[in-house]
Amino acid sequence: MSFITEKRCLECGTAFKGRRDKKYCSDQCRTGYHNRINSDSHEISYMRNVNNALRKNRRILHQLNPYGKTKIDVDTLRARGFNFNYFTNTELQRDGSLYFYCYDQGYHAAAHEILVLVKKKHV
Structure with a gap:
């Protein structure tokens, strides 16, 4: 059961009344607070840039390797x-041989400028 109590908004500090678990005086303050907390610090x-690069690499490998194993030249990957x-x-x-993986999609060098794309079998 919730009781109405007076609280202070975490974003602007304004006093407001509401449920015991309410933390913000308005949706604008709630959004502003979370945007500030999750802002693009260095x-x-x-981390976002690294994760985007990993996702992009995995997506490229997945698109070029629909059957689980295939050969491809390095320039095709670079072009994408x-x-x-x-x-x-x-x-x-x-x-x-050394295999490089982007999550479940991987590759290794087969010959000069030729790679074998593989999909890791899940255990």
Whole structure:
């Protein structure tokens, strides 16, 4: 059961009455507060850029590898905007080949300027 009590808005400091769990005097203050808290500080902006690059790389690999394994030249990935500096993890295989993954989509070098695209099998 909620009782009406007088509180102060977290955004503007105005006194208001409302439910016990109410924190803002208006929707404008609620939105303003959350926008300020989630603003593009340097760290948040950096993380957003990295996550966007990873998502873009994964999307490109997924589009070019609909069947789970295919060969492709490096220039095709570059032409689509693939950024080779961003990947989520690597796996060193027994044969010495190094696989680079963007989440479940990956690649490894097969020959000069030729990559094999693979999809990681989920465990």
